Amino acid sequence: MKVLSPARVAFSLAMLGSLLALALLLAVVSGASALPLSEVWRALIGDDATPAAADIVLRVRLPRALLGMAVGASLAVAGVLFQALLRNPLADPFVLGVSGGAALGGILVLALGSSFGLGYAAVPPAAFAGATLTTLLLYAVAGVRGHVSSTHLLLTGVVFNAFASAAIVFLASISGLTESSNIFLWLIGSLSAIRAEVTGWVVFFLVAGLACALPMARGLNLLALGEESAQQLGIDVERQKRLLLLATSFMVGAAVSVAGLIGFVGLIIPHLLRLVLGPDHRLLVPAAALGGAVFLVVCDTAARTLPGGRELPVGAITAVAGGPLFLWLLRRQQRRVFAP
Amino acid sequence: MSAQAALCFDAVSVKQGDRWIVRSVSFEIAAGEIVALAGPNGAGKTTLLRVASRVLAASEGSVRVQGRALDAWSRREFAQRVAVVPQDANIAFPFSAAEVVLMGRTPYLGPMGFESALDLEKAREAMARVGIEALADRSMLELSGGERQLVLVARALVQEPDVLLLDEPTAHLDLAHRMAVLEQVTEFARRGGAVLIISHDLGLAARSCQRLALLAGGELRACGPPRELLNRTILRDVFGVDAEVFETPDGSIAVVARGITRPAGSAKT
Numbered sequence: 001m002k003v004l005s006p007a008r009v010a011f012s013l014a015m016l017g018s019l020l021a022l023a024l025l026l027a028v029v030s031g032a033s034a035l036p037l038s039e040v041w042r043a044l045i046g047d048d049a050t051p052a053a054a055d056i057v058l059r060v061r062l063p064r065a066l067l068g069m070a071v072g073a074s075l076a077v078a079g080v081l082f083q084a085l086l087r088n089p090l091a092d093p094f095v096l097g098v099s100g101g102a103a104l105g106g107i108l109v110l111a112l113g114s115s116f117g118l119g120y121a122a123v124p125p126a127a128f129a130g131a132t133l134t135t136l137l138l139y140a141v142a143g144v145r146g147h148v149s150s151t152h153l154l155l156t157g158v159v160f161n162a163f164a165s166a167a168i169v170f171l172a173s174i175s176g177l178t179e180s181s182n183i184f185l186w187l188i189g190s191l192s193a194i195r196a197e198v199t200g201w202v203v204f205f206l207v208a209g210l211a212c213a214l215p216m217a218r219g220l221n222l223l224a225l226g227e228e229s230a231q232q233l234g235i236d237v238e239r240q241k242r243l244l245l246l247a248t249s250f251m252v253g254a255a256v257s258v259a260g261l262i263g264f265v266g267l268i269i270p271h272l273l274r275l276v277l278g279p280d281h282r283l284l285v286p287a288a289a290l291g292g293a294v295f296l297v298v299c300d301t302a303a304r305t306l307p308g309g310r311e312l313p314v315g316a317i318t319a320v321a322g323g324p325l326f327l328w329l330l331r332r333q334q335r336r337v338f339a340p
Numbered sequence: 341m342s343a344q345a346a347l348c349f350d351a352v353s354v355k356q357g358d359r360w361i362v363r364s365v366s367f368e369i370a371a372g373e374i375v376a377l378a379g380p381n382g383a384g385k386t387t388l389l390r391v392a393s394r395v396l397a398a399s400e401g402s403v404r405v406q407g408r409a410l411d412a413w414s415r416r417e418f419a420q421r422v423a424v425v426p427q428d429a430n431i432a433f434p435f436s437a438a439e440v441v442l443m444g445r446t447p448y449l450g451p452m453g454f455e456s457a458l459d460l461e462k463a464r465e466a467m468a469r470v471g472i473e474a475l476a477d478r479s480m481l482e483l484s485g486g487e488r489q490l491v492l493v494a495r496a497l498v499q500e501p502d503v504l505l506l507d508e509p510t511a512h513l514d515l516a517h518r519m520a521v522l523e524q525v526t527e528f529a530r531r532g533g534a535v536l537i538i539s540h541d542l543g544l545a546a547r548s549c550q551r552l553a554l555l556a557g558g559e560l561r562a563c564g565p566p567r568e569l570l571n572r573t574i575l576r577d578v579f580g581v582d583a584e585v586f587e588t589p590d591g592s593i594a595v596v597a598r599g600i601t602r603p604a605g606s607a608k609t
Contacts, residue, residue: 087432224432234419234447279433
């Protein structure tokens with residue numbers, strides 16, 4: 001009888017932690033300007049590196065890698081939580097349109113905020129509001145008496161995404177944002193515009209979200225059998241749902257505020273981890289945080305070191321990987337539903 | 341009504357919209373007793389079971405478990421007393437049978453809850469009792485409907501409840517699995533547990549239950565020993581069918597429907 005033990009959790013997380021350390025190392029040594037490993041190391045430990053090297057490593061590569069970690073972890077954990085709460089492995093903040101809602105909230109402030117005296121600091125709260133409202137909308141449209149239909153959910157997400165993108169482009173063009181700030185990067189998702197003032201939000205809500213989700217991990221397992229079953233085993237399902245949907249909205253809102261619409265991280269990482277580690281959320285939730293961090297840091301390193309010297313937005317890479325996976329998962333789910 | 345009853349329905353009514361799904365139903369189940377709940381589709385059987393398991397609130401009346409109103413129990417305490425075997429489990433993720441059985445230990449664990457060696461032992465024992473040890477590491481998604489049902493029975497047993505509520509637990513089962521489930525239910529009652537079992541199989545109800553409660557149109561039409569209730573008049577009244585009741589040489593009862601005496605659904609009026 002194979003059952004999750006604390007030892008297995010510790011081992012799996014240690015492995016993922018080592019992967020993350022490797023990904024970070026890769027991120028700080030690779031880049032447009034070739035720095036020898038020894039130089040990078042000296043910069044990292046504060047041992048007299050050349051000022052140029054110290055600048056590149058400590059002010060450019062490291063902050064960007066740390067931001068990538070936090071954004072990747074937030075999106076992957078949000079994916080796991082959405083999937084557990086909606087009982088659907090296809091749920092992902094991007095696919096569901098929650099990221100789109102957050103982006104729309106953020107753009108609203110960027111486009112119209114200056115007339116009300118709102119600066120960039122108002123973007124994250126607006127993004128949280130956008131994400132939360134979208135989540136509520138999803139439940140209202142797709143949920144009937146606690147049962148959320150897969151088809152309705154995904155259709156609502158697709159339609160809402162199309163709406164949000166159009167609204168973002170519209171808002172950006174009427175307010176002249178298309179030229180000044182990089183709307184394109186927001187729509188496709190990128191880590192290149194690091195805003196120190198909002199990076200802290202991402203880390204804060206990631207930690208808060210994990211602190212919320214980890215004690216409820218067992219309850220998330222029970223939800224797999226349905227809300228009534230979980231309730232009959234003593235779980236306060238409504239409270240759990242409210243708390244975690246809120247936590248998820250905040251994590252997504254913060255991630256979108258800094259990095260725009262990076263898609264499919266919340267789909268790819270939970271899916272891969274479930275294949276390797278099993279579906280138990282006591283392991284899956286922390287593993288998704290580490291796995292999402294590794295994934296986005298590696299993707300972003302690839303995005304900025306592509307041959308030809310031109311940088312690609314990281315969202316393009318995650319979407320190229322995630323799109324086909326999504327279709328494959330959808331096909332598999334249909335087969336399961338319609339199998340004789 | 342005695343305070344000692346393991347499960348007691350006291351004038352329970354449930355209203356959804358303008359419609360009464362269940363109307364003033366009262367009966368009780370003593371420790372060690374098995375009561376079958378039967379009636380036509382839409383009679384309110386599952387609604388009644390959902391009220392008893394606290395996922396649906398009664399609009400009027402109350403349900404008591406061991407003399408205490410449902411609200412008086414904490415969620416955790418309640419889950420240690422009352423376990424439910426649902427009609428079928430469609431599970432969202434590929435949890436193994438053993439993992440699902442262990443979910444039954446939730447009311448005894450802390451929130452991060454890793455199971456102890458004792459919990460694992462109890463799960464193993466429950467799986468052995470319903471004969472599914474071999475399925476322990478198989479994914480629930482790969483199991484047949486009948487196998488999944490047995491996993492859910494094992495999960496309910498491992499919850500170590502005093503009251504067991506089953507919603508058509510044998511609907512998807514072949515004869516052997518049906519017997520296996522009934523044997524476990526009987527054994528559970530023999531050890532002092534109270535059982536409420538929804539079933540469309542009146543012969544089965546007659547064989548394994550002390551009492552039969554017949555529900556139609558949300559109202560309790562009759563409640564008593566199956567042998568007394570299973571006759572032409574009552575079957576016509578409750579199910580709207582013309583049926584004959586046979587007794588086999590070994591004392592089992594078989595109900596054979598010959599024809600419909602009124603259109604299905606009119607019993608609800």
